[in-house]
Amino acid sequence: MRKVGIIGLGHVGETIAYTLVSKGTVDQLVLIDVDDKRALAQQYDLVNTITSLNTSTKIIIQDYAALKNADVIITSFRSTESKQNGNLTDDFASSVTIAQQVGEKIKSSEFNGVIINVNDPNEASTAILQKTVSIPQNQVFGIGTCVETQQIKSVIAEQLQVSPHNVSGFVYGERGESNFIAWSTFSVSGRSMNDIHDDYQLNFEKLEMTAKQQAWSSFSGRGYSNFSVATCTVKLIQAVLSDERLVMPVAVYHPGIETYISYPAIIGLSGIRSLMVAKLTDLEQGQLITASNFIKQKIESLSN
Numbered sequence: 001m002r003k004v005g006i007i008g009l010g011h012v013g014e015t016i017a018y019t020l021v022s023k024g025t026v027d028q029l030v031l032i033d034v035d036d037k038r039a040l041a042q043q044y045d046l047v048n049t050i051t052s053l054n055t056s057t058k059i060i061i062q063d064y065a066a067l068k069n070a071d072v073i074i075t076s077f078r079s080t081e082s083k084q085n086g087n088l089t090d091d092f093a094s095s096v097t098i099a100q101q102v103g104e105k106i107k108s109s110e111f112n113g114v115i116i117n118v119n120d121p122n123e124a125s126t127a128i129l130q131k132t133v134s135i136p137q138n139q140v141f142g143i144g145t146c147v148e149t150q151q152i153k154s155v156i157a158e159q160l161q162v163s164p165h166n167v168s169g170f171v172y173g174e175r176g177e178s179n180f181i182a183w184s185t186f187s188v189s190g191r192s193m194n195d196i197h198d199d200y201q202l203n204f205e206k207l208e209m210t211a212k213q214q215a216w217s218s219f220s221g222r223g224y225s226n227f228s229v230a231t232c233t234v235k236l237i238q239a240v241l242s243d244e245r246l247v248m249p250v251a252v253y254h255p256g257i258e259t260y261i262s263y264p265a266i267i268g269l270s271g272i273r274s275l276m277v278a279k280l281t282d283l284e285q286g287q288l289i290t291a292s293n294f295i296k297q298k299i300e301s302l303s304n
């Protein structure tokens with residue numbers, strides 16, 4: 001039996017729930033939100049949806065105890081303070097408080113599966129969740145720079161007039177200001193970006209700027225974004241459930257850097273199997289250290 005829990009049923013959580021149900025990815029779905037009416041409304045809506053599908057999913061709501069034997073938990077909550085400030089970045093102090101409260105409840109349920117954290121600030125809040133729930137680091141990871149990686153892939157694909165499926169490579173660092181496109185890891189149909197750079201007269205800075213503008217437009221036009229992050233999350237859930245060993249740039253504990261950071265990792269049944277270590281350029285290595293310092297400062301600011 002495949003069982004997934006979602007804690008936080010806002011724009012992101014409800015899109016993940018609908019996607020899992022419509023694809024028939026799971027047998028049981030546990031939905032939890034601080035707002036009882038919201039959880040009940042989604043349960044009824046999804047149960048009605050299932051009557052028109054060829055698949056079946058049992059929907060359970062507001063029951064932390066039901067998470068005990070879940071394979072995966074998604075954390076996708078956001079504090080009211082964060083919502084009110086209207087920024088891309090969540091209010092850190094209130095996000096931490098909720099992460100600790102929710103983490104304690106997950107711990108009490110005796111859950112021992114994989115947690116995929118969608119909340120922002122992603123790397124720091126993933127570290128806090130892992131510490132609070134007290135399950136091994138490989139079982140707790142965040143969405144990291146999956147969406148940023150999608151964004152630059154689609155911009156490169158558009159520029160070169162190829163399918164985005166032909167583009168590979170990763171954005172590293174931190175979901176936020178200190179992430180960076182590791183151009184040395186990017187290739188299109190087997191040709192490195194440096195190799196095709198002259199043929200297509202590519203301007204890396206312009207490509208990066210376009211990706212950032214598109215990211216901002218997709219958020220600011222509605223005040224939230226949900227489809228791309230939910231799609232990445234469902235891909236990660238499937239990778240865990242099927243022990244796929246998929247490589248994605250997630251927020252993962254990096255023992256060499258001693259912090260959670262967005263870095264490509266191999267994902268399977270027990271979460272992170274290992275990091276996918278690439279030889280970055282000196283510049284990229286420096287950017288990785290800058291990002292790690294930024295994340296560490298954020299986590300340390302908690303104790304001040």
Ligand SMILES: NC(=O)c1ccc[n+]([C@@H]2O[C@H](COP(=O)([O-])OP(=O)(O)OC[C@H]3O[C@@H](n4cnc5c(N)ncnc54)[C@H](O)[C@@H]3O)[C@@H](O)[C@H]2O)c1
Nearest residue numbers: 008009010011012033034076077078118119120147224229
């Ligand atoms: N990585 C990405 O690309 C990306 C994209 C979008 C959103 N996000 C992040 O995902 C998170 C959710 O975003 P959203 O747009 O769905 O937010 P939202 O405001 O629409 O929904 C948040 C939900 O969390 C619930 N909630 C609040 N406190 C809770 C608690 N203690 N327990 C359970 N539920 C609680 C709220 O009632 C609400 O339903 C945010 O942290 C956001 O920054 C990340």
